[in-house]
Amino acid sequence: MSKGVTVSEGVTVSEGVPVPESAFIEVDRVEKVFDVRRRTGFLRRELRRVRAVDAISFTVARGEMVGYIGPNGAGKSTTIKMLTGILTPSGGRLRVAGIDPSRERSRLAHRIGVVFGQRTTLWWDLPLIDSYRLMHRMYRIPDGRYRENLDRLVELLDLSALLDVPVRQLSLGQRMRGDVAAALLHDPEVLYLDEPTIGLDVVSKARVREFLRELNSERGTTVLLTTHDLQDIEQLCSRVMVIDHGRLVYDGALAGLHEAGESERTLVVDLARELPPVDVGEAARVVRVEGPRQWLAFPASASAAPLVARIAAEYPLVDLSVREPDIEAVIARMLSTTTDAPNSPPERETDREADRETVVPGPGNS
Amino acid sequence: MGSARLYAAVAAGGFRRYATYRVATAAGVFTNTVFGLILVYTYLALWDERPHLGGYDQAQAVTYVWLGQALFATLAIQGGGFETELMERIRTGEVAVDLYRPADLQAWWLASDLGRALFQLLGRGVLPFVFGAVFFPTALPLDPVTWLAFGVTIALAMVVSFGIRFLVALSGFWLMDGTGAVQVLMVTGMFFSGMALPLNAFPRPLGDIVTLLPWSALLQMPADVLMGRTDPLPAFAFQAGWAVVLLAVGRLVQGAATRRVVVQGG
Amino acid sequence: MGEAGRLVEGLRAYRLIAGMWIRSTLAYRVSFALTVAGGLMVTGLDFVAILLMFSQVDVLGGYTLPEVAFLYGLSATSFGLADLAIGSAGRLGSRVRDGTLDTLLVRPAPVLAQVAADRFALRRVSRLIQGALVLGYACAALDVAWSPVKVALVPVMLVCGGVIFSAVFVAGAAFQFVAQDASEVQAAFTYGGQTLLQYPPTVFGKELVRGVTFVLPLAFVNWVPAAHVLGRPYPLGLPQWAASAPPLVAVACCAVAGLAWRAGLRTYRSTGS
Numbered sequence: 001m002s003k004g005v006t007v008s009e010g011v012t013v014s015e016g017v018p019v020p021e022s023a024f025i026e027v028d029r030v031e032k033v034f035d036v037r038r039r040t041g042f043l044r045r046e047l048r049r050v051r052a053v054d055a056i057s058f059t060v061a062r063g064e065m066v067g068y069i070g071p072n073g074a075g076k077s078t079t080i081k082m083l084t085g086i087l088t089p090s091g092g093r094l095r096v097a098g099i100d101p102s103r104e105r106s107r108l109a110h111r112i113g114v115v116f117g118q119r120t121t122l123w124w125d126l127p128l129i130d131s132y133r134l135m136h137r138m139y140r141i142p143d144g145r146y147r148e149n150l151d152r153l154v155e156l157l158d159l160s161a162l163l164d165v166p167v168r169q170l171s172l173g174q175r176m177r178g179d180v181a182a183a184l185l186h187d188p189e190v191l192y193l194d195e196p197t198i199g200l201d202v203v204s205k206a207r208v209r210e211f212l213r214e215l216n217s218e219r220g221t222t223v224l225l226t227t228h229d230l231q232d233i234e235q236l237c238s239r240v241m242v243i244d245h246g247r248l249v250y251d252g253a254l255a256g257l258h259e260a261g262e263s264e265r266t267l268v269v270d271l272a273r274e275l276p277p278v279d280v281g282e283a284a285r286v287v288r289v290e291g292p293r294q295w296l297a298f299p300a301s302a303s304a305a306p307l308v309a310r311i312a313a314e315y316p317l318v319d320l321s322v323r324e325p326d327i328e329a330v331i332a333r334m335l336s337t338t339t340d341a342p343n344s345p346p347e348r349e350t351d352r353e354a355d356r357e358t359v360v361p362g363p364g365n366s
Numbered sequence: 367m368g369s370a371r372l373y374a375a376v377a378a379g380g381f382r383r384y385a386t387y388r389v390a391t392a393a394g395v396f397t398n399t400v401f402g403l404i405l406v407y408t409y410l411a412l413w414d415e416r417p418h419l420g421g422y423d424q425a426q427a428v429t430y431v432w433l434g435q436a437l438f439a440t441l442a443i444q445g446g447g448f449e450t451e452l453m454e455r456i457r458t459g460e461v462a463v464d465l466y467r468p469a470d471l472q473a474w475w476l477a478s479d480l481g482r483a484l485f486q487l488l489g490r491g492v493l494p495f496v497f498g499a500v501f502f503p504t505a506l507p508l509d510p511v512t513w514l515a516f517g518v519t520i521a522l523a524m525v526v527s528f529g530i531r532f533l534v535a536l537s538g539f540w541l542m543d544g545t546g547a548v549q550v551l552m553v554t555g556m557f558f559s560g561m562a563l564p565l566n567a568f569p570r571p572l573g574d575i576v577t578l579l580p581w582s583a584l585l586q587m588p589a590d591v592l593m594g595r596t597d598p599l600p601a602f603a604f605q606a607g608w609a610v611v612l613l614a615v616g617r618l619v620q621g622a623a624t625r626r627v628v629v630q631g632g
Numbered sequence: 633m634g635e636a637g638r639l640v641e642g643l644r645a646y647r648l649i650a651g652m653w654i655r656s657t658l659a660y661r662v663s664f665a666l667t668v669a670g671g672l673m674v675t676g677l678d679f680v681a682i683l684l685m686f687s688q689v690d691v692l693g694g695y696t697l698p699e700v701a702f703l704y705g706l707s708a709t710s711f712g713l714a715d716l717a718i719g720s721a722g723r724l725g726s727r728v729r730d731g732t733l734d735t736l737l738v739r740p741a742p743v744l745a746q747v748a749a750d751r752f753a754l755r756r757v758s759r760l761i762q763g764a765l766v767l768g769y770a771c772a773a774l775d776v777a778w779s780p781v782k783v784a785l786v787p788v789m790l791v792c793g794g795v796i797f798s799a800v801f802v803a804g805a806a807f808q809f810v811a812q813d814a815s816e817v818q819a820a821f822t823y824g825g826q827t828l829l830q831y832p833p834t835v836f837g838k839e840l841v842r843g844v845t846f847v848l849p850l851a852f853v854n855w856v857p858a859a860h861v862l863g864r865p866y867p868l869g870l871p872q873w874a875a876s877a878p879p880l881v882a883v884a885c886c887a888v889a890g891l892a893w894r895a896g897l898r899t900y901r902s903t904g905s
Contacts, residue, residue: 034903086737088901102901106641109740121735125751126656137648138741390813397820403840404828408685408692411835415689543663549670553677562681569687 023095024222025060025083025190030092032078032246052078054246055092062189065216065223067237067254071331075246076226080192083224084114097189110139113183117195120179122167128178129163132185139186146185153181156211173204180208184215191215193225197232209235230324242331249331266323267296267304272316280314283307292318300324372469373477380448380481384489391489394439398494402435406502412567420566420573421595425505430564430589432498436491437520440483441527441584443555445548448479448528449535453548456538462627472613472620476528483524505593512591515598519588522605526583529612530555536616539623559584580608638742645741649749657754664755671758679704679766682830693835698773699862700832705767706786706854707829710793711822712760717794718748718801719756722822725808725815728900737901744893747805774862782861785875792878793853797822799885800848802893809896825850833859833867841867852881 032053037045053075060066070076081087082094085101085108094101099108114121122131136146154160157177162170170178176196183191193212197205213236215221227233233240233254240257242250250257267284270293277286277294284298284307298307304322311317384391409427413419422430437443452475455461464471498504507513530551537547556562558581565576565586576582583605590596657664682704686697695703724747727733736746767786776782804818811817825844833841833855845851845868852874859866860875 081734084738086734086901088898090902105737106740106742109738112738114735114738116735119730119732119735121738123652126652130652130656134648134652138645138739387813389811390816393811393814393816393820397816397824400820400824401827404824404831404836407836407840408831411693411831412685412689415691419688545667546670549667549674553674557677557681562678563684567688568684572684 021062023059024062024064024097025058025224026093026095027056027058027079027083028093029055029057030079030082030089030094031055032075032082032087033090051246053082053089053243056243056246056248057092058241058248058251060222060224062222063216063220064239065212065237066225067233067240068224068226068243069228069233069240069331070226070243074243076243077194079243080114080194080224080226084112084192085109110186111189113186113188113191115176115179115183115191115193115196117176117193117198120167120175122175122178122182124168125166127164127166128159128170131167131178131182132163135182135185141186145187149185149187150181153184156214157181158207173200173207176200176204176208177211180211184221188221190222190224193223193227195227196225197227197229205229205231212236244331264297265300265304267298267307267311268321268323269294269296269311269315269317270319272318275315278311278315280307280310283310369469373473376469376474376477377481377484380478381485382481384482384485394486394490395493398435398438398490399497401438402432402494402498405434406431406498420564420568422564422566422593423505425503426593426595427564428498428502429504429506429593432495432502432504433589433592434561434585435498436487436495437523437585437588438561439490440487440520441523441559442479442483442531443527443559443561443584445531445534445551445555447482447531448475449531449548449551452532452535453538453544456535457544465624465627471624472532472616475532476525476613479528479531480524483527487520507592507594512594512598515602516588516592518598519591519601519605522602522609523584523588525609526580526605526612529609529616530580532616533612533619536619536623539626554581555584558582560586560589564589580612583608642742642745646745646749649746650752653749653752654754667755668758668761671755672762675708675759675762678708679762693832695832695834695864698770698775699864700830701766701770702774702862703832703854703858704830705763705765705770706789706793706858707826708763709760709767710763710790710853711797711826712756712763713790713794714797714801715759715822716753716756718798720750720752721748721801721805722815722818723747723751724805725812728809729812733900743897744802776861776863785857785861789854789857789878792882795882796850796853796878796885797825799882799889800825800850802889806889806892806896809900821848825853829854838868845870849881849885852878 030053031051034050034052036048036050038048056075056079068076068079078087082089083096083101085105088102096108097111099111101108122128123134132150135141136143141149154163157180159174159177159181162174162178167175167178180193180196191212196208196212200208209232212223212225216223216236223236225232225236237254240250240252240254241248242257266287269278271278272292274292275294277289278284278296280296283302284296286294287297288295296307298304308320311320406428409431410424413422413424413427417423419427439446442449452461455464461471464474467474499506534547534551538544541547558565558576558579560576560582565573565582567573568576577586587596587601587605591598591601679701682700683697685692686700690696692700721744724733727736727747733743733747736743739746771786800821801818804815804821807817808815825848828836828840828844829850833851841851845856851867855867856870857875857878858864860872866872866874
């Protein structure tokens with residue numbers, strides 16, 4: 001029961017330790033090194049030291065909504081796991097609401113909410129409402145507060161018809177909404193979301209995003225989310241942090257990321273028959289042709305509607321789809337165009353690969 | 367010819383799938399060795415009290431114990447082979463996809479389970495057996511023909527074991543919850559195969575009955591062939607007979623299940 | 633939070649989670665009753681195998697049927713207690729593998745309590761019931777002069793035995809932090825231990841008896857204290873006071889298992905597996 005108490009503007013006190021509002025989450029040169037054993041022969045093993053997170057520093061102010069993005073294996077999940085106390089950092093200093101997560105995991109748990117997109121925190125075989133009842137008791141949420149929060153979350157996330165359904169029978173989108181509600185019943189000050197929209201249909205995505213926006217603006221909950229979906233970031237976050245190879249390579253506004261990335265969307269058109277590449281002048285360029293199917297790249301900032309209208313008017317169009325730029329592509333472009341990123345130690349460009357993996361000959365057998 | 371190739375590939379896949387779990391295999395070897403040790407001491411005490419119980423001498427009783435441990439995972443005597451997966455597929459309805467495959471459901475799972483059984487014989491069975499043979503007096507034949515016959519009984523036992531478990535798995539089409547069927551499989555497997563006590567050591571009328579049941583084709587037959595207590599040919603006939611009956615019943619049940627799925631639309 | 637505070641928190645979380653599972657199990661009474669009945673049959677046949685042995689012999693390792701039944705009942709009941717209370721912890725390896733352990737680490741409750749109470753399977757009472765039935769038969773059939781001490785020793789054995797088996801379960805779970813696929817090793821010690829203790833110590837080789845007395849002290853679940861009740865010589869010629877050692881052994885086992893669990897959890901949190 002360690003709710004912070006505001007003592008003066010901009011500073012809260014968490015059990016005696018002042019937490020500046022501007023550094024509610026504080027990450028200072030945090031690292032995480034894993035030893036990975038790899039089989040190289042029948043009995044031979046090689047021990048590799050992998051820096052999953054390499055001296056990352058950032059702060060997040062109370063009430064901010066931050067996107068944390070990067071390619072697969074860049075260190076996103078590892079960072080989240082350290083911030084929630086699941087993993088112990090190998091080095092550096094980490095504070096969330098003034099608490100050291102790995103040392104006071106249980107105390108921190110009362111103040112944070114966590115949603116893992118790929119696995120549920122709900123009890124799989126039991127009706128949704130049972131999980132909520134259990135959270136109520138486990139987090140010692142006062143009865144009135146619990147009922148109020150539950151009613152509000154059930155309404156906002158449209159869960160009323162699902163409460164008596166066992167979690168395993170829920171669709172992915174329903175389950176995700178159920179998970180988000182579970183993470184918020186105890187009024188956490190920070191909400192971590194690891195890939196909250198992965199695998200969701202368009203309607204579910206929109207609903208989850210809408211809800212998060214309201215949560216952040218009306219309740220002032222600090223939100224940190226990792227995602228593969230650029231639209232999550234576009235619609236939710238004013239600030240983006242990009243991590244690559246365990247290092248923070250960009251920290252700033254989304255606009256800056258787009259500029260840096262000059263990202264493009266792709267229009268995939270199926271024509272009635274095989275035709276030479278579609279010619280729509282400057283509006284788009286054909287990047288690939290495969291039988292009657294063609295891929296056209298156009299700027300992410302431009303609307304697809306005029307382009308589609310023009311192709312439909314001039315060509316025998318059968319079907320089409322628009323693909324958003326994937327985050328890997330944007331980051332790849334950004335990395336190739338930006339030379340000046342914050343938090344980048346000078347040696348970064350020269351020996352990044354070299355210091356990330358050190359090969360140590362390991363013992364032969366397990 | 368083409369389908370033989372297909373099923374060989376499926377069997378190889380079953381073999382490889384289990385071969386990837388090295389730690390689990392090592393753990394299994396350890397567990398079977400521990401259980402073998404416990405059992406072997408109780409049998410020694412039992413045969414000490416009653417020499418020639420069931421016609422076995424002490425060395426034969428010891429051999430029986432270690433053979434049981436070697437075949438425990440191979441023949442999935444307590445369950446734990448393909449049937450867990452098939453039942454899950456039936457429960458989730460994914461089995462409808464399998465029924466539309468060009469391959470036959472029964473043959474497909476038989477091939478896959480034979481691959482698994484072969485791996486577990488080599489990976490999990492051999493070591494406890496060797497351990498037993500090294501540290502305890504056993505009664506092993508020197509004659510290669512007996513070993514060859516023993517190999518045939520094991521192969522037949524694998525098919526009988528599959529036939530039983532296939533029926534258990536198919537019960538999932540009619541039962542809401544497979545827990546009961548799996549429990550029955552465990553009980554019958556442990557008890558009627560002679561895993562707990564050799565069938566020939568059972569008291570008289572009961573012993574005669576259990577020897578005729580299909581489970582006696584699993585452990586008792588291979589043991590008796592290995593230790594030269596029975597002629598191989600009648601043993602083969604007994605095992606093959608049960609294998610044919612079980613596979614045929616399995617096929618009938620599969621047909622009924624398929625009609626059921628088709629009628630319900632999956 | 634001190635050790636005592638942690639224990640209280642752990643028990644509270646355990647009660648909450650287990651309670652939820654029990655309520656949900658009992659929502660389907662018929663299905664539950666059938667499962668328990670089935671379980672009774674499974675475990676019952678286990679004892680039938682021993683009865684079959686005694687249909688051929690009068691004594692096994694010098695012990696009569698009621699004496700073996702006494703050992704069996706004590707072993708099966710204590711094991712049943714432990715399996716019911718904490719058997720779910722055996723699934724730790726698969727939780728580590730599929731990453732669901734992480735979801736337990738972000739909740740404000742000790743992980744061990746959560747793992748042990750998860751999917752609390754009330755149907756495991758069947759082992760407990762079957763063990764108690766055999767024990768009841770043994771107590772009635774035994775030709776023993778029951779002194780107050782001997783009578784009191786029976787519940788002490790059951791509780792201490794349950795605690796010792798629970799410690800083995802926890803240590804086995806801790807090992808799965810390191811080797812996630814090795815849940816069968818745990819089975820060798822839990823199920824294997826239970827089977828071992830069903831037979832008289834006189835049946836087994838000296839080395840094996842030494843191992844389960846001094847290394848993994850399962851002998852204190854029933855062999856040693858039961859020898860006192862039955863008026864039999866103690867295994868390995870242990871001194872008379874050894875029959876009163878089970879509570880001490882149980883505490884020591886818990887301490888070791890607790891350390892093992894902590895070490896395992898620390899490994900997980902520093903490697904992420």
